[in-house]
Amino acid sequence: MANVSERAVSQDPAEQLAAVVALRRLADQMEDSAVEKAMRTGWSWLEVAEALGVTRQAVHKKHARRLIAAGVELKRRMK
Numbered sequence: 170m171a172n173v174s175e176r177a178v179s180q181d182p183a184e185q186l187a188a189v190v191a192l193r194r195l196a197d198q199m200e201d202s203a204v205e206k207a208m209r210t211g212w213s214w215l216e217v218a219e220a221l222g223v224t225r226q227a228v229h230k231k232h233a234r235r236l237i238a239a240g241v242e243l244k245r246r247m248k
Contacts, residue, residue, distance in 0.1 A: 204232050208241050
């Protein structure tokens with residue numbers, strides 16, 4: 170027997186794939202917003218990376234250019 174979420178999803182593969190694309194876009198927008206907010210409030214790259222379950226390098230590569238363009242002051246890593 171199908172669960173509620175399976176019954177609520179269209180059986181048309183084109184509609185299912187379109188829904189996946191829409192969810193990915195929404196997830197990306199939510200991540201961008203949350204990362205920007207975290208960085209504006211003083212989080213480090215490592216803190217953001219740990220919260221997202223990725224490496225510091227991955228989060229920096231994905232978000233640094235956009236954050237700089239948005240005028241976010243980024244923390245420098247202490248040696």
